[in-house]
Amino acid sequence: MKLLILLSICSSLALKAWTQPSPCVSPPFMTGNAYMHTEIGGITTSGSFDYDALGQQLRIRSSGFSLNGTFSLDLLMQFQQKVAYEIASSTRTCKKVALDAPFNPIQIPPGSFPVAQTVLGTGSVAGMGLLANTWYGEIPQIQATYTLVFSDNACVPLSGTYSSPESGTIIISFYNILLGVRDPMDFIPPYFCQSEEQKNLEDLPKSNFFRLVSPGNK
Structure with missing residues (x-):
């Protein structure tokens, strides 16, 4: 009888351990689409993203609206270099800013x-x-x-x-996530950003991920 009880307890513990999910880290390269809504500013955006965890890079192309009107974004964030580029291909202009936050890979944070x-x-x-x-x-x-x-x-x-x-x-x-990178050139600043690339990091205005993707809050 004691043996049956012990086996029952062990089976129960094994089942719980088997069904308990473990923290995970997403694939290092992904492309796809994303939708975001922020309570402050009433900002809603949707668009595409390219993610490179090994190079700590992120490219976002999206459009959206806020209480201040509509907007479009083309952002290249290079966290290893601690810089980001706000790109406007239609006018061939570019603005370089300093990233004041570290790279956060897509994963389950410790302590979750x-x-x-x-x-x-x-x-x-x-x-x-x-x-x-x-x-x-x-x-x-x-x-x-x-x-x-x-x-x-x-x-x-x-x-x-x-x-x-x-x-x-x-x-x-x-949504629509694919593993891999569509075009490695997406992580290289366009040619019209060359003058911005030469600017020193200490001379740049500072920003972070949420401020860059929420221009309606600026």
């Missing part, structure tokens, strides 16, 4: 814990459902909280919500 495992779509028919894990975490230093949803297979980002007193609530959704 799983809160749910769900199937997006249906699990009744093979190939018509996507198993996803939801994670929650806090950043006490800035009174921020976040909820992140990643696919169980391949750790592809699906959505995220970030809230803090300073930024309000920010909602991001990812």
Whole structure:
């Protein structure tokens, strides 16, 4: 009898360990589309992104609207060099700014814990459902909280919500994601940025990811 109880307990613990998702890191190269809405400023944007975790680079092309009107973005962020380029191909102009925040790879931050495992779509028919894990975490230093949803297979980002007193609530959704990089040249500043490239880092205005992708808040 004691042996049966022990086996039952071990089986229960093994099942819990097997179903408990583990923190994951997304593939190092991705391209896709994203939608973002910020509570402060009422900013909504959608567009494409190219992600290079090894080179710590991000290219974003999007358009959107805010309380101040409509806008379009073409941003190249190079975190290893601590710079970003605001690119306007239509006018062949470019503005270089200093990035005052480190690169944050797409992953489950340390200290996060799983809160749910769900199937997006249906699990009744093979190939018509996507198993996803939801994670929650806090950043006490800035009174921020976040909820992140990643696919169980391949750790592809699906959505995220970030809230803090300073930024309000920010909602991001990812879709149409492909593994790899479409064009490595997307991570090289256009030729008309050459004069900006020569500027010294200490002479540049400072910005960060959320300020750059939320021009309606400037």
